[in-house]
Amino acid sequence: MISWNNNALRDVLKEVDYAEEIYKCIQCGMCAGSCPLRHHMDYPPRKIFALLRTGNIDLVLNSKSIFLCTSCYSCIVRCPRGIHVMDIMHGLAHYAIKMGKISRKNTATFGQEFWKQIYKRGRVDEKDLSRRYFFSDGIVQGIKNALSMADMGIIMLLHGRMKLLPEKPIKGIKQLRIMLDKAEQESRR
Ligand code: SF4
Ligand code: SF4
Incomplete structure (x- = not known):
């Protein structure tokens, strides 16, 4: 259902970086x-912006599009108005999580797996991350998840956003782990 909410739009413009663009x-x-x-995507970026401008904030924050962005930069490179499309998409996803639009369990599971990947290699191996995330609710659900996203995996491979071989740890991984350990200690204070 379409809803127009001026206050909600004002909040988005305040909370999401570059949203005024x-x-x-x-x-x-x-x-x-x-x-x-x-x-x-249920709504491509162009449509997401049109929905925001007409105040259809719920449609945007409940859309799966804002969580699908893989930061490929294609939109930013091609936008004739120099709009930070990707940053806005990510900002909307963060805001949707903050507003409780997707389940805490999903974001927590994804966040934990993401953190483990960074700690292990200093970078994300999309194959490994997807596998662990998809199968976090068991084998049957994992197979369903993997099949539903298989064509996206192929697209990511074709665009160089995912490699067939396992990712290697970055140089200086030990120093990065020291920093991450320190950050974790600080966050518990
Ligand atoms: S950064 Fe790439 S995946 Fe994200 S919205 Fe732009 S073109 Fe789509
Ligand atoms: S490319 Fe830029 S100007 Fe064109 S629809 Fe997308 S955001 Fe708008």
């Missing part, structure tokens, strides 16, 4: 046309 959008569709995930 939606008013520079000329709806040309370059971002949508260049997004490798567009076929999986």
Whole structure:
């Protein structure tokens, strides 16, 4: 159901970095046309911005599009108005989580796996992360999740966003772990 909510739009503009740039959008569709995930999105970035401008905040915050962005930068490179499309998509996803639009369990599981990956290698291995996340609710659900996202995996491979071979740890992984340990200690104080 479409709902217009001026206060909710004001909150989005306040909370999401670069969100005010939606008013520079000329709806040309370059971002949508260049997004490798567009076929999986309920609303492509162009439409997300149009929905925001008309105050349909709930539709945007409940949309799966904002969680699908893989930071490929295609939209930013091609946008004729220099809009930070990717940053806005990520900002909206963070805001949706903050507003409790997706389950805490999903974000917590994903966050834990993401942290483990960074601690292990200093970078994310998308294959490993997806496998652990998909199968966190058991084998049957994991197979369903993996099958439903298989074509996205192929697109990521084709766009170089995922490699077939396992990712190696970065140089200086030991120093990074020391920093992460320190950060964790600080966060518990
Ligand atoms: S950065 Fe995100 S929104 Fe932009 S084209 Fe890539 S996947 Fe799509
Ligand atoms: S490419 Fe830029 S101007 Fe064009 S629809 Fe996307 S955000 Fe708007």
